[in-house]
Amino acid sequence: MIYILEDAINGILMGSIYGLTALGLTIIFGVLKVINFAHGSLLMVGMYVALWVVSFSGLHPYLALIVVVPVMYLFGYCLQDVIIKPIFKAEKDVREPITVIVVTTGIWYILDNLTLLIFGPQYRNLPDNPLKGKMLEIGDMMISVPKLWGFIAAVSTAAAVYWYFQKTRTGRAIRATSLDREAASLMGINQYKIYNVAFGIGTATAGIAAVTLVPFYNIFPTVGVLFDIKGFIIVVLGGLGSMGGAILGGIIIGMIESIAPQFMTATWTEAIVYGLFLVVLFVKPSGLFGVKYDW
Amino acid sequence: MTHQNIKKFSLALVGIIAFVLPLVLRSPTYLHILVLLYFYAYLTTSWNLVGGFAGVLPLGHAAFVGIGAYTSTILFLQYGISPWIGMIVGSILATIVGVLIGLPTLKMRGAYFALATIAFSEGVRVMIENIDFLGPFKLNGPRGLLIPPLNTGLANFLFVGKEPYYYIILIMLIMALAFTYFISRSKLGYYLNAGGEEPEAAMALGVNVARAKLIAMAMSCFLTALAGTFYAQFTLYIHPRSIISLDLSFEIAFIALIGGRGSIAGPVLGALLLRPVSDFSRIYFGATLPGLHLVIFGVVLVLVMIYQPRGLQEPLTRAFNKLLDRFAVKTTMEDKK
Amino acid sequence: MKILEVNALVKDFGGLRAIDTLDLVIEQGQILGLIGPNGAGKSTAFNCIAGVYPPSKGDIIFSGKKINGWKPWNLCKNGLARTFQIVKPFSSKSVLYNVMVGSFVNTDKKDVAEEKALKVLNSLHFEDKKDIKAGNLTIADRKRLEIARALATEPKLLLLDEVMAGLRPAEIDELVQIIQNLRDSGITIFLIEHIMRAIMALSDRIVVIHFGKKIAEGIPEKVASDENVIKAYLGDEYVVS
Helix, strand or coil: CHHHHHHHHHHHHHHHHHHHHHHHHHHHHHHHCCCCCCHHHHHHHHHHHHHHHHHHHCCCHHHHHHHHHHHHHHHHHHHHHHHHHHHHHHCCCCCCCHHHHHHHHHHHHHHHHHHHHHHCCCCECCCCCCCCCCEEEECCEEEEHHHHHHHHHHHHHHHHHHHHHHHCHHHHHHHHHHHCHHHHHHCCCCHHHHHHHHHHHHHHHHHHHHHHHCCCCCECCCHHHHHHHHHHHHHHHHCCCCHHHHHHHHHHHHHHHHHHHHCCCHHHHHHHHHHHHHHHHHHCCCCCCCCCCCC | CCHHHHHHHHHHHHHHHHHHHHHHCCCHHHHHHHHHHHHHHHHHHHHHHHHHHCCCCCCCCHHHHHHHHHHHHHHHHHHCCCHHHHHHHHHHHHHHHHHHHHHHHCCCCHHHHHHHHHHHHHHHHHHHHHCCEECCEECCHHHCEECCCCCCECCCCECCCCHHHHHHHHHHHHHHHHHHHHHHCCHHHHHHHHHHHCHHHHHHCCCCHHHHHHHHHHHHHHHHHHHHHHHHHHHCEECHHHHCCHHHHHHHHHHHHHHCCCCCCHHHHHHHHHHHHHHHHHHHHCCCCCCHHHHHHHHHHHHHHHHCCCCCHHHHHHHHHHHHHHHHHHHHHHHHC | CEEEEEEEEEEEECCEEEEEEEEEEEECCCEEEEECCCCCCHHHHHHHHCCCCCCCEEEEEECCEECCCCCHHHHHHCCEEECCCCCCCCCCCEHHHHHHHHHHHHCCCHHHHHHHHHHHHHHCCCHHHCCCEHHHCCHHHHHHHHHHHHHHCCCCEEEEECCCCCCCHHHHHHHHHHHHHHHHCCCEEEEECCCHHHHHHHCCEEEEEECCEEEEEECHHHHHCCHHHHHHHHCHHHCCC
16 A cells, blocks of 8 residues: 555655646646647756756756756747748748747757757666665655655746746737737737747746656667657646646646556556556646646 | 540559569669658558648658557468558558547648647657557567568568569559559549648538548558558567657658648659658768758758749749640640741 | 528537628518628628538528538528629639539530530620639629629529629729629529629618627618718717717
8 A cells, every 4th residue: 555655755755847837838738729849848948958967067957947947948949939930920820830830840950950960869867866776754654855846846837937928018919829829919919029028938848848858767869759648648638728728737747657567567557658648638628637728 | 646645655654663573673772762662652642632632731640650660560470460450450550540530630720630640650659669568469668579580481571682572662662652642633632632731611512521531641651651560560670669659750741741741743753753852861971961861851841832832843843844845845846846 | 481591500610700690581582682891790690601610609501501510612602602702713714614614513415505505605705705713703704703703603692702802993893784694594693792883783782790790771872871871981079060
């Protein structure tokens, strides 16, 4: 019994980190109405950046945030401004620009394989990592410390972004654009600028997720793909565009992954996750938590 | 000669070249590359029925290739049923599965459909990787299935050289193209294009958009699964990660988008441009620069989407027509002399 | 003979009542005009009749059949066609292609559909533009294309949603003439319009709605002088009495 509880807690912690990786996906979808297939690759880029920062400066891994967050924000901002914006403009009349989805797929291929070309396929880890294998003992249970920090990061990031969207001027402009981009642009909001900012914020949250992952996860060029597919599943479970839904959806996936192996072969859990995804998609496409979107 | 005649003539010329090529080109490596090129062009043409004409973005077609390959291979290995029959059985199975997936998802907007097809395809792969026996059928899990090259001959879809495979896939490709041409000029083609572009307007004009898309999906899945059997018989070895991979699904979509989705020539054009990049970069740089061809794919895709969102067939058709104009003008002038 | 009958139609969006117990009757061969200030519920009423939204309450009867909750394509097959206020052409296709989508409703053969489409284009003096991409048309031609596509489905009843908005006076006169010709050819027409000159000239009867409720009905002259109508359009303070 204690094992199941321990697994459940570690599942919640890991799941919240999944949720954090999906948070950016859901923010970008909410505003741009585009699924960013490059999101996992952005996470991967964030992990490499964090790795360099820590390796060169010798700082505590979490202090890498100071560099990673602004770098990733700028990276996302520029990516949207330089590559995605022209396509948006060209397909202004198209309600659902498939070409934009496709371009993010192209970016995914470029980032992953460029990383492979430059840094090679080998797995990398943080050098002299102070958090390596650190456990917190509560009674008989062992809780992973870096995952606990990940959980804290996930919840506070979601809360901070939520606060930003509710309280600040730019945040409200972002929400207005996500509700009705035409009305917003009539009110004098520059929708492309808002897209840039939203993409930047989405990428920055991927950077935060990257920093929390680096202390206990291997870094390699295709690491993003794992999180990409999980991210898609999470945002559909939680409701595309819902931030709270992303974190909760992540926790559900994390719990399935940690508890299910008690009852079956580990490889089957993946099948369960896909099955759950398809069931939700067919039965309740607005997500488990009932976010209404114009589908 | 009129434009129409020149076009027919050049089309016939391309066809004849394709048929005599194996007589000239004796290298098995090049023949192998060509077979795969046609295979991809065929898959993309099948994908195009739903991804191009119906205006949605399926990203899991590898699953249907897999269903076709596994069905015919299992029937052949365990029951000695000719792959030609297994091919049809697999395609019917793929069609049923495709309709079941399409029924709820084709009504939703594109993003959900794209995600659902990815998840479905990955789900099928994980299932097969985890199952050794499905009832009486031996799937052999992650180890895959090996087809021993015994009893070669037409009846068993097994040949010693590569030439027979070359002709089979070439004929399959021509038939798929002819079928697409026929569909694009039929009521269904009009309905698919209309529903893909402006669903509300199409519905008001009497088009049951979801049903048209579903029919397209069914046809696309049927054709795709046929290629699965071909692939199994050609490579003689299938395993989940080789055949039901996201890479295959995405490559099909990339070829269509770069060539020009929704057009008949687009998939062939896309395959002609991208396959050699992939094959030759793998041959020459595979060891030193892994993933180079995928970077090239990505860059080409992004550039094409920015500058030619309808794919490369559009500017190329325009250039070809311009060439014809100049040619036609020249000949009429000469006639006058 | 009544071709369309709307009985006590109600349409709610969440807590908002967009249409409130609306009654309408259109006689075969008539032109009925529907007017009202912005946001009065005109387009919502159209969308309920055309099968875009199911009504919350009430009945819609078309050619003697109750059509509540019918899908747009089935209504179209049964002879009810519509245009959209915001035009929705199939932009990447030619004008002829656009119209053929409509004419495929009653045939499976491409030649037949093409012939019918050309006939419609001829009747609208549009045949010279048949090979132009719909995305490259002017606003006036896009509106005309909307009508052409709807006509190609050979409707008994045609719903026209602000087909004259944004047109120049000469273009409006031409369109008025076209609509009159359509009526003479036996098609019943139900139109929403903001251009008063056009609606007064065309309509046999006019229905005025305001906040989803019918406030006046009758021949154009009577409606134009109705006190409630003037109030609705201009506000209370402008009424001199």
